[in-house]
Amino acid sequence: xKSENRESFIRSHLIAYYTRLEKVGTMVVMKLENQPAHTSKxxxxxxxxxxxGFVRTxxxxxxxxxxxxxxxxxxxxxxLRRLDEFEEIIFDFQGIDFMGQGxxxxxxxxxxxxxxxxxxxxxxxNESVLGMIHHVTVGKIEQNQQSEE
Numbered sequence: 052x053k054s055e056n057r058e059s060f061i062r063s064h065l066i067a068y069y070t071r072l073e074k075v076g077t078m079v080v081m082k083l084e085n086q087p088a089h090t091s092k093x094x095x096x097x098x099x100x101x102x103x104g105f106v107r108t109x110x111x112x113x114x115x116x117x118x119x120x121x122x123x124x125x126x127x128x129x130x131l132r133r134l135d136e137f138e139e140i141i142f143d144f145q146g147i148d149f150m151g152q153g154x155x156x157x158x159x160x161x162x163x164x165x166x167x168x169x170x171x172x173x174x175x176x177n178e179s180v181l182g183m184i185h186h187v188t189v190g191k192i193e194q195n196q197q198s199e200e
Contacts, residue, residue, distance in 0.1 A: 058082075106138040113146035122151030127158045135166050144176040149183075156187040163188070 115130050134140055163171055173184055
């Protein structure tokens with residue numbers, strides 16, 4: 052069976068099984084690589100230094116906004132839930148062409164003002180996204196951390 056057909060077959064059976072269950076919350080489907088590029092140690096070293104615990108997280112904006120570019124304040128609030136537990140948040144804007152003012156304002160001004168000790172680091176952002184961040188922060192985001200190439 053081809054890989055695509057096998058995945059489709061498994062997915063359809065999971066959905067069929069899930070729909071037969073009653074009073075069930077969220078169904079999560081996850082696909083893992085058999086040969087990952089990173090080891091567990093690599094991940095822990097990057098996001099959880101031994102002396103400090105989990106202090107850093109990375110938010111892939113394309114995955115958080117799969118239906119389009121982030122525009123609404125409500126989208127930002129959903130993404131920001133529980134992020135106040137970190138010291139550093141990396142927002143990866145790879146694949147994001149545009150960001151709305153409400154979304155940018157909620158993250159880079161409102162959230163940042165509520166949590167001034169948390170570092171917000173936008174990476175892989177195009178000129179349009181960087182311009183919107185600059186517009187809502189009046190340039191307060193670290194210039195040297197805006198784009199990782």
